[in-house]
Amino acid sequence: xxxxxxxxxxxxxxxxxxxxxxxxxxxxxxxxxxxxxxxxxxxxxxxxxxxxxxxxxxxxxxxxxxxxxxxxxxxxxxxxxxxxxxxxxxxxxxxxxxxxxxxxxxxxxxxxxxxxxxxxxxxxxxxxxxxxxxxxxxxxxxxxxxxxxxxxxxxxxxxxxxxxxxxxxxxxxxxxxxxxxxxxxxxxxxxxxxxxxxxxxxxxxxxxxxxxxxxxxxxxxxxxxxxxxxxxxxxxxxxxxxxxxxxxxxxxxxxxxxxxxxx
Numbered sequence: 001x002x003x004x005x006x007x008x009x010x011x012x013x014x015x016x017x018x019x020x021x022x023x024x025x026x027x028x029x030x031x032x033x034x035x036x037x038x039x040x041x042x043x044x045x046x047x048x049x050x051x052x053x054x055x056x057x058x059x060x061x062x063x064x065x066x067x068x069x070x071x072x073x074x075x076x077x078x079x080x081x082x083x084x085x086x087x088x089x090x091x092x093x094x095x096x097x098x099x100x101x102x103x104x105x106x107x108x109x110x111x112x113x114x115x116x117x118x119x120x121x122x123x124x125x126x127x128x129x130x131x132x133x134x135x136x137x138x139x140x141x142x143x144x145x146x147x148x149x150x151x152x153x154x155x156x157x158x159x160x161x162x163x164x165x166x167x168x169x170x171x172x173x174x175x176x177x178x179x180x181x182x183x184x185x186x187x188x189x190x191x192x193x194x195x196x197x198x199x200x201x202x203x204x205x206x207x208x209x210x211x212x213x214x215x216x217x218x219x220x221x222x223x224x225x226x227x228x229x230x231x232x233x234x235x236x237x238x239x240x241x242x243x244x245x246x247x248x249x250x251x252x253x254x255x256x257x258x259x260x261x262x263x
């Protein structure tokens with residue numbers, strides 16, 4: 001009975017992790033560039049209760065199937081889906097979206113680099129192009145204070161039209177990054193990701209070349225969370241949690257019956 005109690009409790013804990021993850025996805029349904037995640041589960045080790053010697057098996061040792069009882073399941077990993085989200089037009093000159101593969105690079109306060117699909121940029125007091133957290137693009141592009149218009153081409157070249165000129169001047173180029181396994185990136189919060197051994201080393205390149213997506217000025221990539229899918233997963237997790245709780249109750253009832261037996 002104690003095995004049933006612990007196994008059911010582990011099942012409830014695993015489904016609680018799933019509900020927590022679904023809640024986070026739904027909370028970020030309107031977050032620019034957010035990528036939904038799912039929880040991966042793993043069954044725990046099995047105990048051989050009885051080893052049968054009849055029949056045959058694939059191991060060539062002549063041992064038949066054994067009686068194995070598992071010890072439940074647990075949540076072991078978060079799998080992030082980097083499918084392209086829908087793109088919404090904003091008309092803002094510094095709103096950028098990557099149509100295809102690639103991440104923007106921003107510089108963290110410690111000098112390291114983080115990666116994002118959130119292209120909601122603006123200017124700081126020094127004229128640098130920064131994200132909503134005030135982190136500048138890794139290319140450190142500075143827009144002159146007398147610029148009246150900023151133009152960003154699909155290949156990431158940034159140009160500005162000055163107040164006293166009819167000629168656009170080039171300010172720099174936004175370089176994109178991609179990874180062999182983007183699902184292995186570490187979520188840092190603030191719509192940022194960090195490279196890990198699982199994601200592999202970053203590959204740098206120009207937008208529109210070598211498999212990189214193109215930069216769309218005046219657009220923002222929306223969250224790829226699908227509300228209907230998340231609600232279905234929530235119902236499944238809730239039903240699984242309820243079933244495991246009933247297993248706890250059933251195990252308790254059986255223990256009560258056992259304890260009430262009189263010799």
